[in-house]
Amino acid sequence: MPADQLQEKYTCQSVLSVKQWDSPGLVSIKATRDAGFNFVPGQFARIGLRSDDAQTEPDLWRAYSMVSHPDDDYLEFFSVTVPDGQFSPKLAALQENDKLWIEKAPFGFLTLERFLPAKALWLVSTGTGLSAYLPMLRDAATWQHFEKVIIVHGVRTARELAYRQTLEQLAQTNPQFIYLPVTSREPWPNDGQAACRVTTAYVEGLLQRVTGQPLTAEDARIMLCGNPEMVTEMRGLLQEQGFAASRRGNPGTLAVENYW
Ligand SMILES: Cc1cc2nc3c(=O)[nH]c(=O)nc-3n(C[C@H](O)[C@H](O)[C@H](O)COP(=O)(O)OP(=O)(O)OC[C@H]3O[C@@H](n4cnc5c(N)ncnc54)[C@H](O)[C@@H]3O)c2cc1C
Ligand SMILES: NC(=O)c1ccc[n+]([C@@H]2O[C@H](COP(=O)([O-])OP(=O)(O)OC[C@H]3O[C@@H](n4cnc5c(N)ncnc54)[C@H](OP(=O)(O)O)[C@@H]3O)[C@@H](O)[C@H]2O)c1
The missing domain is CATH 2.40.30.10 (Translation factors)
Known part of the structure; x- marks a missing residue:
């Protein structure tokens, strides 16, 4: 060109x-x-x-x-x-x-307009997939539409928890917000749970247990962002539980973005 x-x-x-x-x-x-x-x-x-x-x-x-x-x-x-x-x-x-x-043009559909309000908004990421969620936390509409907002950040070790301080401060000052760092190669930094991936944590019910929040298609909306294998595996597990993407103008309960 x-x-x-x-x-x-x-x-x-x-x-x-x-x-x-x-x-x-x-x-x-x-x-x-x-x-x-x-x-x-x-x-x-x-x-x-x-x-x-x-x-x-x-x-x-x-x-x-x-x-x-x-x-x-x-x-x-x-x-x-x-x-x-x-x-x-x-x-x-x-x-x-x-x-x-x-x-000049921005791209992407991993935006909260896709969801109807619900009790819980789960924002699940691995690695740099966290990026997409950070501006959502600064939007007034996020806090109006969801009673609880939970960020799950899956990384190999706690050293890779970028933005941890900001997110922990927000969790301390905003009772609607929960920050859950999940480490796959060492025990979880805040809860001492054994090392595991976010997918395993979901299957074993740990995400729900540690946060005390619902993760059902009736009460929750969920976004997945980052490693495409995590996205595929997690999406499959969630679909088995009734979560579905938006289709033809019908708001869904699940939205995803792959980073490669
Ligand atoms: C919609 C979208 C949004 C993205 N946003 C970000 C972002 O905010 N931050 C960011 O760092 N990257 C992001 N990426 C990935 C980014 O575009 C590049 O792929 C990445 O920077 C690597 O570029 P590269 O040329 O060095 O390697 P590439 O040749 O592009 O990738 C080589 C390999 O590196 C691995 N890889 C690529 N990206 C990542 C990653 N983010 N984390 C872990 N492993 C990876 C994969 O195995 C990939 O096959 C995004 C990708 C997409 C599609
Ligand atoms: N992160 C860093 O600080 C860093 C620094 C320099 C370079 N890099 C390079 O960046 C690349 C990857 O970076 P990354 O560690 O950010 O991304 P990543 O490989 O996607 O790993 C991030 C998290 O996702 C987990 N994961 C991987 N596959 C999964 C799946 N199928 N289901 C559920 N969870 C899954 C990983 O678990 P496992 O531990 O089980 O894999 C890890 O906890 C590598 O080339 C690495 O060498 C990373």
């Missing part, structure tokens, strides 16, 4: 700051936001980078969920560096004032 046509599809932004989390491969990047870039919590942007300095235009593109809220005048993304990945090591190496490009 000619360069002038491409330029109509994206804007050039610059890095404001890069935060390195405790785990070496995890970073959060804040960038400037074009005033015309509007999105709904849960949506993602397509970020462009140049494969090398000889390129004049971005030639590598990947999807990243917005961690920031639509009201923020900046964009924030949370990224894991995949060893040998083409894109994520370049994103993690960005420094203040470096350029990155953002497609």
Whole structure:
């Protein structure tokens, strides 16, 4: 596509700051936001980078969920560096004032408009899948439509629990919110449960037991985001219990997004 046509599809932004989390491969990047870039919590942007300095235009593109809220005048993304990945090591190496490009249109349907109000909203993620949920927690409608909001974050070890402090603070100050970190390679950090994946925790009834919240299609809505194998397995288990995606305008009880 000619360069002038491409330029109509994206804007050039610059890095404001890069935060390195405790785990070496995890970073959060804040960038400037074009005033015309509007999105709904849960949506993602397509970020462009140049494969090398000889390129004049971005030639590598990947999807990243917005961690920031639509009201923020900046964009924030949370990224894991995949060893040998083409894109994520370049994103993690960005420094203040470096350029990155953002497609003008946001994408994605992992948004709360898909659900009718319910007793409990379960937001289940693995790894960086947490990103999509963070702006939802800052939306007034979330707290009006659901009596309880539960974030389940599945990671290998507690070191990978990015945003843990923010989420624990919110849980302390907002009685509607429950934060449940689930570690698969060491005991759970807050509850001392034996190491297990979020899928096992669901099958064994641990998610419901530890939080004391319903996880039935009558009383709950659930989102799944992150590792596609987790999404497939968890979706299958939930469908057996009557959860279903939205169809032809009928609001569902289950919504999912795969990160690869
Ligand atoms: C809708 C959508 C939203 C996304 N949002 C985010 C986000 O907010 N943060 C983020 O870090 N990534 C996100 N991703 C993944 C991201 O687009 C890239 O795939 C990722 O950064 C790796 O790019 P890469 O070129 O380095 O490796 P790729 O060649 O794209 O991927 C190589 C392999 O790395 C693994 N992998 C890719 N992404 C991840 C990941 N996020 N966590 C663990 N393993 C992974 C998979 O095994 C994949 O096959 C999202 C993807 C989609 C489709
Ligand atoms: N996370 C980091 O801090 C970090 C840092 C640097 C690089 N990386 C690289 O990033 C890639 C993966 O990153 P990641 O650890 O964030 O993502 P991940 O491999 O998707 O693991 C995140 C969590 O999802 C669990 N999981 C995996 N498959 C599942 C399934 N089918 N059902 C339910 N749960 C499942 C994992 O459990 P298990 O423990 O059982 O797999 C883990 O608890 C790897 O290439 C890694 O080397 C990660």
